[in-house]
Amino acid sequence: MLKLLNIDFNKQSMPTRLVMEPVQSIDSICGVHGAYIGEVFRFTNQDRVSGCPKCLEEGYQKQAVSDLAKTRKLLQESNARRLFRQSMLPEKYLTATFNSYKPICDESRYVLKVIQNYSRNFEQLQKKGTSLIFHGNPGTGKTFLSCATAKHIQEHFTSKKVLYCTYGQMIDSIRQAYSDSTISKTDRIQSFIEPDLLIIDEIGIANETTDEYVLFNRVMDGRYLATAKPVILISNYSIEQVNSKLGAAVMDRLRESCSFPLGFSWEESYRKNIADENRNEVCDLLGI
Ligand SMILES: [Zn+2]
Numbered sequence: 001m002l003k004l005l006n007i008d009f010n011k012q013s014m015p016t017r018l019v020m021e022p023v024q025s026i027d028s029i030c031g032v033h034g035a036y037i038g039e040v041f042r043f044t045n046q047d048r049v050s051g052c053p054k055c056l057e058e059g060y061q062k063q064a065v066s067d068l069a070k071t072r073k074l075l076q077e078s079n080a081r082r083l084f085r086q087s088m089l090p091e092k093y094l095t096a097t098f099n100s101y102k103p104i105c106d107e108s109r110y111v112l113k114v115i116q117n118y119s120r121n122f123e124q125l126q127k128k129g130t131s132l133i134f135h136g137n138p139g140t141g142k143t144f145l146s147c148a149t150a151k152h153i154q155e156h157f158t159s160k161k162v163l164y165c166t167y168g169q170m171i172d173s174i175r176q177a178y179s180d181s182t183i184s185k186t187d188r189i190q191s192f193i194e195p196d197l198l199i200i201d202e203i204g205i206a207n208e209t210t211d212e213y214v215l216f217n218r219v220m221d222g223r224y225l226a227t228a229k230p231v232i233l234i235s236n237y238s239i240e241q242v243n244s245k246l247g248a249a250v251m252d253r254l255r256e257s258c259s260f261p262l263g264f265s266w267e268e269s270y271r272k273n274i275a276d277e278n279r280n281e282v283c284d285l286l287g288i
Contacts, residue, residue: 023047030055087154087162093147101141101148105266108140114262115145119152122160126196129228129257136264138236146199146232153197163195166202167216174215189215193222196229203235204245213247220250228257239263 028038030052177188
């Protein structure tokens with residue numbers, strides 16, 4: 001403790017607020033530490049005795065510990081923000097965590113449990129190339145849980161890189177390299193192959209053209225060949241529709257690396273629950 005922040009409190013002279021000489025020394029008593037020699041300083045109207053040096057020292061130590069804790073917290077926060085920016089998670093899911101997801105039925109509780117286990121055991125599952133496919137009804141929390149997964153993995157396995165994008169964003173980003181000669185196509189595709197986990201949302205929303213499909217396949221092939229890197233694919237379509245949209249080649253590879261589809265097939269909308277909570281808050285604020 002005394003060596004905290006490389007300050008040796010035994011050697012460090014205590015800073016004094018006023019540079020003035022004491023006029024005398026007197027025996028003083030501290031309620032906590034007992035007797036000490038107090039220095040008397042003369043001010044215009046009165047004399048003041050210096051405080052207990054041990055109390056002063058403890059005060060400095062407490063301050064140093066609290067400053068250190070504050071610095072650590074700031075670093076953690078800025079680290080979390082940096083990781084969040086790097087992973088390109090949507091801004092509105094900045095606060096998404098497993099604890100803030102409220103399952104509303106047995107099915108959603110099951111899905112939450114599997115996804116939490118996936119995040120906790122990511123290191124082992126990553127080695128096996130295990131991917132997840134979130135499919136089913138809109139508004140059931142698929143994007144929310146994928147962002148909570150990304151955040152959990154980045155917080156607990158700090159060396160892991162996670163990237164979130166929609167299918168459309170990924171295709172647009174790669175296409176940009178095809179129309180702009182200053183951007184390397186290989187580098188752009190590699191940026192989607194490199195992350196330890198790639199989350200692709202909104203599968204099936206865009207009108208997939210053959211050309212898009214080729215680009216998508218290049219990313220999936222690259223990830224598969226790079227020791228089966230996992231993906232989380234998200235779609236509002238049924239697993240049969242996802243199967244046909246992704247094509248046999250991609251689905252075969254996903255199956256080979258022991259990937260699991262997770263059905264979000266309950267009816268009640270997760271967004272509706274949030275909306276209800278918001279509505280209650282608004283009603284409270286309006287007093288209606
Ligand atoms: Zn004292």
